[in-house]
Amino acid sequence: MSLDPSYLDYPKRGYGQDMDRYDWALAKDRAPVHLASGAKIAAMIVVACEYHPIDPKKAPFNHPHGMITPFPDLRHFTSRDYGNRVGVFRILAALREAGLSATFALSAALLERARPLADAILNDGHEIAAAGLHGDALHHAGLSEDEERALIARTREAFAAAGIEPVTWLSPARQQSFATPDLLTEAGFTRVLDWESDQIPLPLRTSHGPLSALPLLNELEDFKLLVERKQDEASWVRQILEAKDYLKTEYAARGASVLGFQLTPFVAGQPFRITALEALLAGLAQDTDVWCAGADVIASAFER
Template structure:
């Protein structure tokens, strides 16, 4: 039995990418970006501050850091809580010692629950980003537009009530619906950390104006490499530093690029990983080619370049 002729018909098929958020281009076709002070690599360190609950609905899927064993999964729950009570303060200390900036996407549910942590982040001069409501409010293709709009509005309202006015958005689980960019742009966010389709910021078209997608590499994520793939701490650090070296070597051909990676408090903040974290941050701080910057600073510099 042969397939009907309409089987291979796809109405969205077009030259390049099958979407209209950004134009298709190769890395050699984009205008080169010049970072401040003649630096060639922007290092964006992202520290997600996430609210994990004991009984997530798991719809449409469980967040990558969600509970695993039957309720109550105290082993995984308390590990995540440890990250917010202990691990993140170790990360803050090492960032300060190295003199590096970071971006802290925070779930709205934690703005009041963990206010001392929020104040510590602000006191050290780091950027705070909105990270949705919590890890159980995941944006996805089947989410009703009105519901998603309410979620983003509630997130914005929670930050405003906390005296915070972030420009940067990162979705829970870095998962979007087809409308998320439009909804967050309408909500006053003009920088997004969900996409990683390039090694430089990309201007994304939305119904409410441009949103700059600053790339954050999931391939260098500490939870993925140390937790899921069970690599050693030295392997993890070496991979990030090798990425930095290689991307710096590409600067004469492609211009400035972005090295974005995550430090998860309950992963990177463990005591037996602090020596590796210190080596990583120290190496980046000592590299004259590296510009340590927030997501909004990177977006603004790229737009002005």
């Protein structure tokens, strides 16, 4: 039985990825970007400080960092709380020792629960990004635009009440709906960390102006490698530094690249991992071809 020819018709078929958020092109055909600083690599460290409710609805799925066992999952709830009260301050100290800047993506729900954390981040000169309302407030296509707009508005209001006006956004579980980019720029966000389509920031088209998508590599995330894949800490450090060294070899042909990776306080902030984290940060800080900054600063550098 043969298929009807119309089966292969796809009304949204287009060049590249069948969408019009950005102009698709092979990296080899793109004009190289050279940063004013002369750096070959822009290292973007994102520290995800998220609040995960103990009784998540898990709709439409459970956040990978959320609760695991049936309610009340005190073991995982308290380990996440440990990260935001104890582990993250070890990460802050390690960054301070290395002289590096990072982006700390905070759930809005933490601003009242852990205001000293936000103050410590700001006092050390790091960028604060919005990580949505909390870990169980997921953005997905099952929401109406008004429902998703309300989630973003509640997040904005919480940050404004705390005297913080972030321009960078990290969705809970890095999950979006088709409307999320439009709703983010409508709310005043200009940077997003959910996409990883390239090694440089990509300007996404939205109905309210451009939105710079900076590549945050899921494959280098501490939770992914150390918890899910059960790699040892030395391998994790080696992988990130090898990625840095390899990207440098592409500089002559492709120009500067962004090396973005995520740290999770209840993972990287454990006492038995701090030595590995310090080695990783030292490997970045000691390389004169590497420039480490927050997401907003990096995006601005690539836009020039």
